[in-house]
Amino acid sequence: MDFTLSLDPNAPIPLHQQLYNELRRSILTGRLLPQQRIPSSRSLAKSLGISRTTVTQSYDRLLSEGYLETIHGSGTYVCSQLPDELLHSAPIQPADRQTQPPIHLSQYGNYLARTSIQLQKEPNQPISFRYGSPAFDCFPLKLWRRLLSRHSRTTQWMDYATDMQGYHPLRAAIAQYLSRVRAVQCTPEQVIITNGTQQALDLMMRILIEPGETIALEDPGYLSARRIFLSHGARLLPIPVDEAGLVVETLTKPVAEPIRLVYVTPSHQFPTGATLSLPRRLELLAWAMQHHAMILEDDYDSEFRYGDRPIPALQGLSQAQSVIYMGTFSKVLFPSLRIGYLVLPPDLVPIAVQAKWLSDRHLPILEQIVLTEFIVEGHLESHIRKMRSFYDQNRQVLVQALQSHFGEQITILGEKAGLHLMVRLQTNLSDEELVQRATQVGVGVMLARPHYLVPADRHELIFGYSELNPTQIQTGIAQLAQAIGSPP
Ligand SMILES: Cc1ncc(COP(=O)(O)O)c(C=O)c1O
Numbered sequence: 274m275d276f277t278l279s280l281d282p283n284a285p286i287p288l289h290q291q292l293y294n295e296l297r298r299s300i301l302t303g304r305l306l307p308q309q310r311i312p313s314s315r316s317l318a319k320s321l322g323i324s325r326t327t328v329t330q331s332y333d334r335l336l337s338e339g340y341l342e343t344i345h346g347s348g349t350y351v352c353s354q355l356p357d358e359l360l361h362s363a364p365i366q367p368a369d370r371q372t373q374p375p376i377h378l379s380q381y382g383n384y385l386a387r388t389s390i391q392l393q394k395e396p397n398q399p400i401s402f403r404y405g406s407p408a409f410d411c412f413p414l415k416l417w418r419r420l421l422s423r424h425s426r427t428t429q430w431m432d433y434a435t436d437m438q439g440y441h442p443l444r445a446a447i448a449q450y451l452s453r454v455r456a457v458q459c460t461p462e463q464v465i466i467t468n469g470t471q472q473a474l475d476l477m478m479r480i481l482i483e484p485g486e487t488i489a490l491e492d493p494g495y496l497s498a499r500r501i502f503l504s505h506g507a508r509l510l511p512i513p514v515d516e517a518g519l520v521v522e523t524l525t526k527p528v529a530e531p532i533r534l535v536y537v538t539p540s541h542q543f544p545t546g547a548t549l550s551l552p553r554r555l556e557l558l559a560w561a562m563q564h565h566a567m568i569l570e571d572d573y574d575s576e577f578r579y580g581d582r583p584i585p586a587l588q589g590l591s592q593a594q595s596v597i598y599m600g601t602f603s604k605v606l607f608p609s610l611r612i613g614y615l616v617l618p619p620d621l622v623p624i625a626v627q628a629k630w631l632s633d634r635h636l637p638i639l640e641q642i643v644l645t646e647f648i649v650e651g652h653l654e655s656h657i658r659k660m661r662s663f664y665d666q667n668r669q670v671l672v673q674a675l676q677s678h679f680g681e682q683i684t685i686l687g688e689k690a691g692l693h694l695m696v697r698l699q700t701n702l703s704d705e706e707l708v709q710r711a712t713q714v715g716v717g718v719m720l721a722r723p724h725y726l727v728p729a730d731r732h733e734l735i736f737g738y739s740e741l742n743p744t745q746i747q748t749g750i751a752q753l754a755q756a757i758g759s760p761p
Pocket of ligand 1: 405468538
């Protein structure tokens with residue numbers, strides 16, 4: 274059998290190793306087929322012009338590793354069952370999958386197998402009132418790049434973290450910022466850096482909730498939180514929301530199962546935008562203490578308040594260890610940063626720190642260092658100030674445009690804070706028709722309906738205003754008014 278191999282006598286790799294590599298590659302790529310006879314060591318040595326010992330050395334290794342086999346009196350052959358075949362088994366064909374027994378899943382796995390989380394469809398019309406993201410064009414990219422480049426010159430951020438709770442200077446900067454701006458009572462020792470609010474919620478479920486236990490939550494409310502609660506087998510108790518936020522009185526009505534936890538967005542209820550009033554805050558805290566329930570306070574965009582003085586965080590008003598405070602840099606900076614934080618009652622800290630470490634060890638250190646410097650040098654607060662006035666201008670233009678084009682036909686909700694507002698609309702059109710008509714005139718709007726657990730007989734749209742300019746907002750609302758028509 275003729276067999277061409279390219280060996281380089283001048284290469285630093287010994288010839289027997291080169292020959293081994295070449296033969297192994299030929300077998301694995303199918304150049305030499307299973308059960309194919311290979312040349313004898315003598316003839317291969319002759320044809321390649323190398324010593325027989327070199328060939329035998331390579332053959333011996335391939336024999337010992339199971340690539341070749343000798344059949345006594347017949348010669349040397351490529352094995353019919355190759356070792357790498359066993360290592361990299363072929364993908365299972367769909368037909369085979371049906372005949373195999375199902376994979377045993379945990380309760381969590383089973384829940385996920387029954388669900389299909391769809392990423393929310395975002396409008397992409399020329400003028401889209403998309404909500405959720407900040408204005409990326411206004412981000413101080415040059416400054417961020419400078420900080421990143423300054424710190425990436427060293428290697429100090431490359432190793433595994435030694436602090437399980439998150440980069441200590443960042444925790445200190447966050448604790449300082451929160452106590453000054455949000456009246457949160459905390460030390461750096463109570464702060465855990467998380468992969469956004471998303472992970473903070475997931476960790477809290479792991480350590481606080483057993484499947485079947487009850488969580489009360491705002492209705493309408495934040496969809497991602499609801500999904501996380503359900504994935505952990507929690508029972509959901511929807512609590513209505515009015516213009517003063519969560520209707521705390523509803524919580525006090527007798528329920529079959531004790532409520533373990535209440536999830537709230539008190540600064541800017543999502544999506545209605547209501548602010549939980551001070552009397553309700555105090556009522557909620559008193560209720561939680563009396564019922565040994567925990568409160569999960571999600572303070573996702575409280576930095577952006579227009580006009581009113583911010584009400585202190587629930588956490589700062591609490592005299593007991595009943596509030597878990599969560600914050601994020603997704604709105605004030607950018608969501609792909611994936612940095613958020615938990616402020617925990619001291620007793621929960623050691624448990625949550627371990628849950629976090631077991632889940633993903635830690636966040637990238639370089640970004641934590643850069644963010645720390647961004648905060649400590651005062652850039653965060655000046656960026657927030659700048660963005661507050663930018664968003665405020667957009668917000669005022671939007672409110673004016675809505676009022677002048679829709680007048681009595683609409684009620685505007687939650688416009689005093691955040692990056693979005695909600696509009697309740699009198700119309701004979703269905704929600705689908707509203708979206709369709711808006712789309713036809715190149716305007717993207719989003720419905721509030723998916724955020725309800727108990728469907729409400731109302732037409733509500735959410736308008737994000739962070740990513741548009743005043744002209745786009747005015748044009749968009751004028752076009753929308755034409756498309757939707759006049760009040761019924
Ligand atoms: C109510 C609420 N909480 C938190 C977040 C931010 O989540 P994360 O920090 O995981 O990006 C959002 C984002 O839209 C939100 O609407």
